Amino acid sequence: MTQAEDLYRLQEVDLNILQRQKRLDEIKALMADNQAVQAANDNLNQIRAVLTPLQKRARQLEQEIQTNTNKIQQTDETLYSGRVRNPKEMQDMQQEVASLKKRNSELEDILLETMMQVEETEAQEDAAEAELQTATQAHEEANVHLIQEQTELRKERAEWIHVREQMLPAIDAEALKIYNTIRPRKNNQPVALLVNRSCSACRVELDMAVANEVRKAQKITYCTSCGRILAYKSG
Secondary structure, three states: OOHHHHHHHHHHHHHHHHHHHHHHHHHHHHHHOOHHHHHHHHHHHHHHHHHHHHHHHHHHHHHHHHHHHHHHHHHHHHHHOOOOHHHHHHEEEEEEHHHHHHHHHHHHHHHHHHHHHHHHHHHHHHHHHHHHHHHHHHHHOHHHHHHHHHHHHHHHHHHHHHHHHHHHOOOOOOHHHHHHHHHHHHHHEEEEEEEEEEEOOOOOOOOOOHHHHHHHEOOOEEEEOOOOOOEEOOO
């Protein structure tokens, strides 16, 4: 097999790899484009953005109530211990206890309202999570065939890459350099076949001297019209 034929065969392998990669990219885009899942996920995130500060506020209220309760208990113990005998000091402590109890009553009302909001928002979160799970499952079921195709294409692509790796040692380094240089300018098809006296890519009929050079395959010969490497299949 001539160098030009080797390059033509390499081109066929590269086109097979590109074809599968293109379809893999398409499948990736199709699987990523799911408005139902995205909408459900956005809804869940919005609910959590409301829930998190509510839960934090509830914890802060509980801590403040507990702190006040502890202080009330400590003050009461001091008052009834008999250690405080000064009437003014006892009156101040009693007023402090009354103030703390009033403050706790207010905080408990706020906490109750906050906890109701937390429970309501947690119920919304549960519903949103279920909605997201349903949308995700529906998306996966709808794309079973795409996932199967993706798996098969990845396998085929890997096989073609292996074929390419086995071919490269037999190709002259200079010829491969020329192939890689022309390739991006010719839509990944830098090699064309000589069919009778015509280029299979641009269909232009070549003069006899060029056609004979291609058939002899003693050097890389180019189409005088499109500039592609010309290969002649001898058998």
